[in-house]
Amino acid sequence: MSAAVSQTDSRTRPLRVVAIDGPAGAGKSTVARLLARKLGFDYLDTGAMYRAATWHALHSGIPMDSPDALTEAVASMDLRLEPGPEGMRVWVGDTEVTGVIRDPEITANIWRVDQVPGVRQVLVRWQRTFGETHDTVAEGRDMGTVVFPDAPCKIYMDATPECRAKRRAAELAAKGLAVDPDQVLREIVERDHKNMTRAVSPLRKAEDAVLLDTSDLPLDEVVARALAIARERLGIPA
Numbered sequence: 001m002s003a004a005v006s007q008t009d010s011r012t013r014p015l016r017v018v019a020i021d022g023p024a025g026a027g028k029s030t031v032a033r034l035l036a037r038k039l040g041f042d043y044l045d046t047g048a049m050y051r052a053a054t055w056h057a058l059h060s061g062i063p064m065d066s067p068d069a070l071t072e073a074v075a076s077m078d079l080r081l082e083p084g085p086e087g088m089r090v091w092v093g094d095t096e097v098t099g100v101i102r103d104p105e106i107t108a109n110i111w112r113v114d115q116v117p118g119v120r121q122v123l124v125r126w127q128r129t130f131g132e133t134h135d136t137v138a139e140g141r142d143m144g145t146v147v148f149p150d151a152p153c154k155i156y157m158d159a160t161p162e163c164r165a166k167r168r169a170a171e172l173a174a175k176g177l178a179v180d181p182d183q184v185l186r187e188i189v190e191r192d193h194k195n196m197t198r199a200v201s202p203l204r205k206a207e208d209a210v211l212l213d214t215s216d217l218p219l220d221e222v223v224a225r226a227l228a229i230a231r232e233r234l235g236i237p238a
């Protein structure tokens with residue numbers, strides 16, 4: 001795996017990571033991307049890595065019920081991440097998968113891959129190396145609890161399931177996909193349940209994370225609050 005981003009930082013410097021966790025639809029990706037831009041940090045979308053792993057497994061005909069086969073496939077996957085204007089661009093081998101990894105088929109199958117301990121080990125190792133060598137805003141489900149337990153800044157973003165479902169439905173509609181709002185809500189609740197109850201790295205707020213409830217806040221206000229938290233925790237003057 002590789003990341004075509006600045007490789008200038010030394011591994012011995014203190015960790016400069018903003019770890020953002022929370023359930024689907026809380027606004028993590030948009031906020032993390034904007035926050036990274038404002039801080040001059042690199043943005044790491046770890047959900048995209050699990051999505052790419054799922055795409056790769058499905059595309060290569062890997063048996064989705066075999067933890068060993070999934071682990072082997074992910075360990076040998078040629079995953080490449082590059083910063084792009086709308087977030088990270090993602091390649092597996094020569095194929096750009098940035099768009100396709102957002103397809104409903106991938107979203108519906110990720111839980112088969114993201115609960116495999118061997119898969120998580122491979123991806124977590126990669127994520128840690130990235131964070132140790134870049135000033136990073138990392139977002140996912142286990143950034144503050146597992147991947148970067150020593151991150152100086154942790155934010156847990158949350159919103160009501162109804163509010164998150166509304167946002168997700170608007171996103172899908174904007175892509176021209178047909179949406180049934182009730183079904184989107186059911187899927188959000190189901191994904192929450194899977195993320196929060198799985199045996200490995202369940203989604204939960206780290207004790208030292210700041211809770212940011214985005215239910216009733218416009219995007220610019222959420223970004224402003226996240227930026228204030230990050231500056232304060234990292235000691236960066238406004």
Ligand code: DC
Nearest residue numbers: 024046047048050110114140141142
């Ligand atoms: O953030 P997202 O919706 O793109 O994430 C896709 C899935 O990947 C999500 O359902 C849970 C999983 N995931 C994970 O298990 N650990 C992470 N650090 C990030 C995502």
